[in-house]
Amino acid sequence: MIKTIISEGLPVDEQLLIRKKVIQNGTGPKRICIVTGTHGDELEGQFVCYELTRRLNENLRFLDGTVEVYPALNPLGVDSVTRGIPTFDLDMNRIFPGDKYGHLIEHTAYEIIQDLRGADMVIDIHASNIFLREMPQARINVQMSKKLIPYANLLNIDFIWIHDAATVLESTLAHSLNIIKTPTIVVEMGIGMRITRDYGNRLVDGILNMMRKMKMWSGPISKEISKPMLSTTGDVCFINADVSGIIIPSVSHSVDVKKGDLLCQIVDPFEGVILQNILSPVDGVVFTLRTYPVVYEGSLIARIFSKSACIEDL
Amino acid sequence: MKQEILFQMKSPYRDDFKIQGFRFGEGEKSVAIVGAMRGDEIQQQFTCSQVVKNLIELENEGKILPGHEILVIPSANHFSMNINKRFWAMDNTDINRMFPGYDKGETTQRIAAALFDEVRGFKYGIQLASFYMPGEFIPHVRMMDTGFQNVKLAKKFGLPYVLIRKPKPYDTAVLNYNWQVFDTQAFSIYSGDTDTINKESAKIAWFSILRFLNSMKIIDNKIHDGFNSCVLSDNELETIKSDQAGILYNLRGAKDEVKQGDLLAKILDPFTGAVRSEIYSPVDGTIFFAHDKPLIHQNTLMYKIVKF
Numbered sequence: 001m002i003k004t005i006i007s008e009g010l011p012v013d014e015q016l017l018i019r020k021k022v023i024q025n026g027t028g029p030k031r032i033c034i035v036t037g038t039h040g041d042e043l044e045g046q047f048v049c050y051e052l053t054r055r056l057n058e059n060l061r062f063l064d065g066t067v068e069v070y071p072a073l074n075p076l077g078v079d080s081v082t083r084g085i086p087t088f089d090l091d092m093n094r095i096f097p098g099d100k101y102g103h104l105i106e107h108t109a110y111e112i113i114q115d116l117r118g119a120d121m122v123i124d125i126h127a128s129n130i131f132l133r134e135m136p137q138a139r140i141n142v143q144m145s146k147k148l149i150p151y152a153n154l155l156n157i158d159f160i161w162i163h164d165a166a167t168v169l170e171s172t173l174a175h176s177l178n179i180i181k182t183p184t185i186v187v188e189m190g191i192g193m194r195i196t197r198d199y200g201n202r203l204v205d206g207i208l209n210m211m212r213k214m215k216m217w218s219g220p221i222s223k224e225i226s227k228p229m230l231s232t233t234g235d236v237c238f239i240n241a242d243v244s245g246i247i248i249p250s251v252s253h254s255v256d257v258k259k260g261d262l263l264c265q266i267v268d269p270f271e272g273v274i275l276q277n278i279l280s281p282v283d284g285v286v287f288t289l290r291t292y293p294v295v296y297e298g299s300l301i302a303r304i305f306s307k308s309a310c311i312e313d314l
Numbered sequence: 315m316k317q318e319i320l321f322q323m324k325s326p327y328r329d330d331f332k333i334q335g336f337r338f339g340e341g342e343k344s345v346a347i348v349g350a351m352r353g354d355e356i357q358q359q360f361t362c363s364q365v366v367k368n369l370i371e372l373e374n375e376g377k378i379l380p381g382h383e384i385l386v387i388p389s390a391n392h393f394s395m396n397i398n399k400r401f402w403a404m405d406n407t408d409i410n411r412m413f414p415g416y417d418k419g420e421t422t423q424r425i426a427a428a429l430f431d432e433v434r435g436f437k438y439g440i441q442l443a444s445f446y447m448p449g450e451f452i453p454h455v456r457m458m459d460t461g462f463q464n465v466k467l468a469k470k471f472g473l474p475y476v477l478i479r480k481p482k483p484y485d486t487a488v489l490n491y492n493w494q495v496f497d498t499q500a501f502s503i504y505s506g507d508t509d510t511i512n513k514e515s516a517k518i519a520w521f522s523i524l525r526f527l528n529s530m531k532i533i534d535n536k537i538h539d540g541f542n543s544c545v546l547s548d549n550e551l552e553t554i555k556s557d558q559a560g561i562l563y564n565l566r567g568a569k570d571e572v573k574q575g576d577l578l579a580k581i582l583d584p585f586t587g588a589v590r591s592e593i594y595s596p597v598d599g600t601i602f603f604a605h606d607k608p609l610i611h612q613n614t615l616m617y618k619i620v621k622f
C-alpha cells in the first residue's frame with residue numbers, strides 16, 4: 001500500500017507529494033522505516049528501497065511486523081537532479097524538526113517527523129555527494145552511541161563513525177528523531193548520482209539481518225555479515241588539498257594503505273607538472289576518497305581510519 | 315584608505331579568488347562591515363560599495379575621527395556572483411554556515427576562517443544580510459537573542475525596526491552569532507532586496523550605517539536622526555500563509571500600512587485566471603515582509619505584519 005503523507009499545491013497544476021510504501025504482515029507490533037532521498041542527488045538508497053521491497057514482496061510470509069519505505073523525502077530534488085529543495089535552495093537535512101505552523105517546508109519537515117515518530121528503528125540512507133565515494137558506514141552521534149551501535153553492527157557495513165555532538169547537526173532528521181526516542185541510524189555509502197549495486201545488496205542483507213534480530217523476519221539471511229570497524233578504536237585522519245588543480249588518483253577506494261603511500265597527485269594540465277603528491281600520513285584504510293577531479297585549496301581528498309593517531313593531532 | 319587583499323586562492327582555471335578589504339583610519343578596531351557572502355546578494359554588495367564611497371569622501375575631508383579603524387569587505391563570494399550562483403561555485407556550500415571557520419578544513423571553511431580572522435576583535439560588526447525566502451522587507455536591524463545583544467545600540471541605526479529573534483541550531487555557524495560569541499556587538503542590516511538593486515532601500519541602509527558610525531563618534535558626519543526604532547521580537551509579527559498555490563497578484567507590499575480587512579493579494583488559477591483565494595489583513599498594521607515572486611506555493615509565507 002502506498003500512503004501519501006504530504007500533498008501541497010505547487011503554483012501550476014501539480015502537488016508536492018511525499019509518499020511511503022507500507023509493507024505489513026503478521027501481527028507483530030514492530031515497525032522499521034527506511035528513508036532516503038533527502039538530498040536529491042544521492043541515489044544509492046533508490047536501489048536499497050527497490051531491492052528490499054522486492055525481497056519482502058516475494059517472501060512476505062517471513063515478515064512479522066511493518067516495514068515502511070520512504071524513497072524520496074525530497075521528490076522535487078530527486079526528480080530534478082537537485083541536492084537541496086528546489087526553489088527554496090535549502091538543505092533539507094537542516095530544517096528538522098520543522099514547525100507545525102510554519103510555511104510549506106517547515107511544515108513538511110514537521111509532518112515527516114510525526115510520521116516516523118515511534119518507529120522501532122529508522123535507517124536514513126545517504127550517498128555522500130558527487131565529489132566523494134564512501135565505504136558503507138553508519139554515522140552516529142556520540143550521545144546516542146550506546147543505544148545505536150548494537151544495531152549498526154548488524155547492518156553489514158564496514159565502518160561505524162561516532163562523531164561529536166555539534167549544534168549545527170541538531171537540525172538533521174536523525175538527530176530530531178533520536179531526541180524524541182525514535183532510534184535512527186544514518187548510513188552513508190557510495191557516491192552521489194550513481195548506484196553501487198554491491199553496496200545496495202549488502203545493506204539490504206544487513207537490514208534483513210537486523211530485522212531477524214528484532215524478531216520481524218524469519219526468512220533467509222546472508223551468512224556473510226561483515227563486522228564494522230568502530231571509529232573510537234582509532235583515529236579518523238582528514239586529508240585536504242593544499243593547492244587547486246586536477247587530481248589523478250593513485251589508490252582505489254576502501255583499500256589499506258601504509259604511511260607514505262601515494263594517494264593521488266594534484267596536477268597542472270597547462271604545464272604538465274605535478275603540484276602536489278598527496279601521501280598517506282598513517283597506516284589505515286581509505287574509507288572516503290575524492291573521485292571528482294577538480295579541486296580547490298581545502299577540498300577534501302580522503303579520510304583514512306587508522307589504529308594510530310593522525311600526525312596533525314599530535 | 316588602504317585597499318588590501320585579505321585572502322587569496324588559486325583556482326584551477328579561473329582567475330585567482332580574492333577577498334579585498336578597505337581599511338580606513340588607525341587605532342582601536344572600531345567597526346567591521348561585511349557585504350555579500352552569497353552570490354545573489356547584489357543589493358548588499360551595492361550598499362557596501364556606497365559605504366566605501368562615502369568613507370573615502372569623509373576621509374578626504376578629515377572626518378574619520380582619530381583613533382578608529384574601520385574595515386569594509388564588500389564581497390566574500392564573487393566567484394559565485396560572477397556566474398549567477400548563490401552558494402560557493404564548486405560545492406554549493408554556504409559561507410555563512412561555516413563560521414568561525416577552520417583553516418585546515420574544506421574550501422569554504424577556509425574562506426570563513428580567513429574572513430573571520432580579519433573581522434573578529436572589532437568592537438562593532440555589521441553584516442548586510444539576506445533572507446532565505448524570496449521577498450521584500452521593511453529596512454531593519456536584526457539581532458539574535460544570545461544574551462549578549464545590546465538593543466540600545468541597534469536603535470542608533472535609526473531604521474524603522476529592530477527585530478530580535480531566537481537563534482536556531484544552524485545559527486551557531488553564521489557570522490553574526492560568532493561575532494557575538496567573540497565579544498563583538500553584531501548587527502545584521504536588512505535593506506529589503508537581494509538579487510536586484512533598489513536604490514531607495516539601499517540608500518536607507520548605507521545612511522543607517524553612516525548614522526551609526528556618527529553616533530558612535532567614529533566619523534563626524536551629521537545626518538538626520540532617522541527613525542526612533544520600534545523593537546520587536548519575531549513572534550510578535552502576524553504571519554499570513556497562502557491557502558492556495560498559483561499566480562500571485564500582490565496588491566500591497568512591504569512598508570504599506572494596512573487596515574484589518576484590507577485586500578492584500580489574490581492568488582489566481584494559472585490556467586483560467588479565476589481567483590482562487592483573496593488574502594485579507596487580519597489586523598491593523600504595517601507590512602514588514604511581503605513575498606514578491608509571481609508564483610506562490612501553497613502554505614507558504616506571504617506576509618508578516620507588525621500590529622499597531
Ligand SMILES: [Zn+2]
Pocket residue numbers: 038039042126127128
Ligand atoms: Zn545526504
